[in-house]
Amino acid sequence: xxxxxxxxxxxxxxxxVVAYIARASGQSDGDASPIYGVKIPARYRDWRxxxxxxxxxxxxxxxxxxxxxxxxxxxxxxxxxxPDGTIIARIAWACVPSExxxxxxxxxxxxxxxxxxxxxxxxxxxxxxxxxxxGGWGFAQFDKEGKAADEAALKTCFPCHVPAKDRDYIxxxxxx
Amino acid sequence: xxxxxxxxxxxxxxxxVVAYIARASGQSDGDASPIYGVKIPARYRDWRxxxxxxxxxxxxxxxxxxxxxxxxxxxxxxxxxxPDGTIIARIAWACVPSExxxxxxxxxxxxxxxxxxxxxxxxxxxxxxxxxxxGGWGFAQFDKEGKAADEAALKTCFPCHVPAKDRDYIxxxxxx
Numbered sequence: 001x002x003x004x005x006x007x008x009x010x011x012x013x014x015x016x017v018v019a020y021i022a023r024a025s026g027q028s029d030g031d032a033s034p035i036y037g038v039k040i041p042a043r044y045r046d047w048r049x050x051x052x053x054x055x056x057x058x059x060x061x062x063x064x065x066x067x068x069x070x071x072x073x074x075x076x077x078x079x080x081x082x083p084d085g086t087i088i089a090r091i092a093w094a095c096v097p098s099e100x101x102x103x104x105x106x107x108x109x110x111x112x113x114x115x116x117x118x119x120x121x122x123x124x125x126x127x128x129x130x131x132x133x134x135g136g137w138g139f140a141q142f143d144k145e146g147k148a149a150d151e152a153a154l155k156t157c158f159p160c161h162v163p164a165k166d167r168d169y170i171x172x173x174x175x176x
Numbered sequence: 177x178x179x180x181x182x183x184x185x186x187x188x189x190x191x192x193v194v195a196y197i198a199r200a201s202g203q204s205d206g207d208a209s210p211i212y213g214v215k216i217p218a219r220y221r222d223w224r225x226x227x228x229x230x231x232x233x234x235x236x237x238x239x240x241x242x243x244x245x246x247x248x249x250x251x252x253x254x255x256x257x258x259p260d261g262t263i264i265a266r267i268a269w270a271c272v273p274s275e276x277x278x279x280x281x282x283x284x285x286x287x288x289x290x291x292x293x294x295x296x297x298x299x300x301x302x303x304x305x306x307x308x309x310x311g312g313w314g315f316a317q318f319d320k321e322g323k324a325a326d327e328a329a330l331k332t333c334f335p336c337h338v339p340a341k342d343r344d345y346i347x348x349x350x351x352x
Contacts, residue, residue, distance in 0.1 A: 048221075052228045052238045054271065057285035062228045064240065064351075093351055095230065101347060104336055109233035113351040144352075160280055171277060175240075175269055175289040176320075 031148035033140035035155070038125050040142055041068070044089045048072045051175035054095060054111075061092040062113050065172045070126075081136065081168040086126035088170065092117040116144035124170070134158040135169045207324035209316030211331070214301050216318055217244070220265045224248045227351035230271060230287075237268040237293050241348045246302075257312065257344040262302035264346065268293040292320035300346070310334040311345045 032039045047066035055061050067075060070085040093113035101110030121142040128136035139157035141149035161169040208215045223242035231237050243251060246261040270290035277286030297318040304312040315333035317325035337345040 046224055048223075049225050049240055049242065051289045052240050052269070053274075053289065054230050054238055054287040055281075055285055056287065057281075057283055059285065062230055062238075064225055064228050066225065091351075093228070098229075098347075100339070104339055104347075105231075105233075107233050109231055109235065111230040111232065112349070113227045113229065116352060163276070163280055171274075171280075173288070175267070176292060 030146040031142065033123075033138075033142075033148045033154055034151040036125070036131065036134075036138035036140060038123055038138045038140035040121065040140075040146060041087055041089070041123065044068075044087070044121075044123070045091075047089060049175070050075060050088065051172050053172070055092075056095075059092075059117070060095050061117050062095045062111065063090055063092040065090050075174040081128075082126050082170065084126050084128055084136075086124075088124045088172070090122040090172075092120060092122075118143060119149070120144045135161070135165070137161070137169055206322040207318065209299075209314075209318075209324045209330055210327040212301070212307065212310075212314035212316060214299055214314045214316035216297065216316075216322060217263055217265070217299065220244075220263070220297075220299070221267075223265060225351070226251060226264065227348050229348070231268075232271075235268075235293070236271050238271045238287065238289050239266055239268040241266050251350040257304075258302050258346065260302050260304055260312075262300075264300045264348070266298040266348075268295060268298075294319060295325070296320045311337070311341070313337070313345055 030040055044066065047068055050065040050067045050071070053063050053065070055063065066089045068085075068087045070083055071088050073079075074082045074086060094115050094117055095111050096114035097108070098110040098112045101112065102108050119141055123140045125131070125138040125140070126136055127138060131138045135158065137158070139154055141153060158169075161171070164171045206216055220242065223244050226241040226243045226247070229239045229241070231239065242265045244263045246259055247264050249255075250258045250262060270293055271287050272290035273284070274286040274288045277288065278284050295317055299316045301307070301314040301316070302312055303314060307314045311334065313334070315330055317329060334345075337347070340347045
């Protein structure tokens with residue numbers, strides 16, 4: 001029994017070390033998107049804000065668009081195309097009315113970020129060689145459990161971004 | 177003329193040095209809010225995201241709430257009250273429909289951040305001694321030119337935040 005206990009401990013420790021190395025290298029230890037092989041980037045939630053948006057209708061979300069350092073620098077310098085290494089993150093939460101805020105404002109006007117939506121996390125990763133067939137961008141989408149969206153979903157990403165070709169396929173503008 | 181030129185250069189250099197020191201110490205070299213004396217914090221636009229929101233009605237804005245390192249740490253650890261040194265920033269942009277995005281979605285549903293609103297920037301600064309009379313918080317509001325809102329406007333801040341007393345007067349919750 002002692003030997004099994006030690007073995008389990010060793011395996012658990014090794015798994016921890018592998019996970020740590022994976023995170024430290026900028027990759028998380030979860031799902032990768034089909035087609036593009038993009039994983040959730042480590043510490044993306046610490047990235048700086050590019051802009052915010054609201055999709056009404058069926059989506060009914062509030063969203064934040066964040067960028068890694070390469071992305072923020074390119075945005076602020078108005079640099080196009082985005083350099084390799086750019087990663088742009090889109091986080092979407094349910095757009096929910098805030099009873100509490102409405103009371104304070106005295107009007108029904110306040111909407112805040114609720115729980116994660118079905119398409120919670122999306123990433124665009126710039127690698128002009130690896131993703132040459134899709135404008136230099138790799139795409140990914142994850143739900144709140146970190147499960148990657150399937151190949152059929154991912155196939156819709158690039159065609160939708162083509163209308164923004166003159167801004168290197170990125171719709172979101174930097175909010176001042 | 178040469179002497180005047182040198183004097184002007186010296187004054188300009190000194191002004192630059194003073195501005196640099198002010199920024200390096202975390203204070204910008206602009207207006208201070210009445211009552212509380214809060215200036216626009218240096219590099220607040222680089223702070224991390226707490227959450228996003230949408231005020232409809234007359235405000236009709238999209239807003240981001242950012243926090244300095246002290247704020248983000250407290251939020252993520254669920255620490256209340258917020259420690260001294262916490263600064264929370266609220267940036268508001270006009271909520272404008274995006275024709276470009278609507279075309280892609282094939283529906284009228286997309287709203288993005290437009291220009292700065294009249295109440296563009298708001299800050300709450302925690303200093304439990306200095307601002308003891310207002311729950312430990314100092315308040316400020318600035319327009320896009322960096323002009324501070326007047327005393328009458330600033331007097332409305334704290335009373336409005338009292339309903340959130342059990343969350344240390346802060347309405348915004350951290351978005352996952």
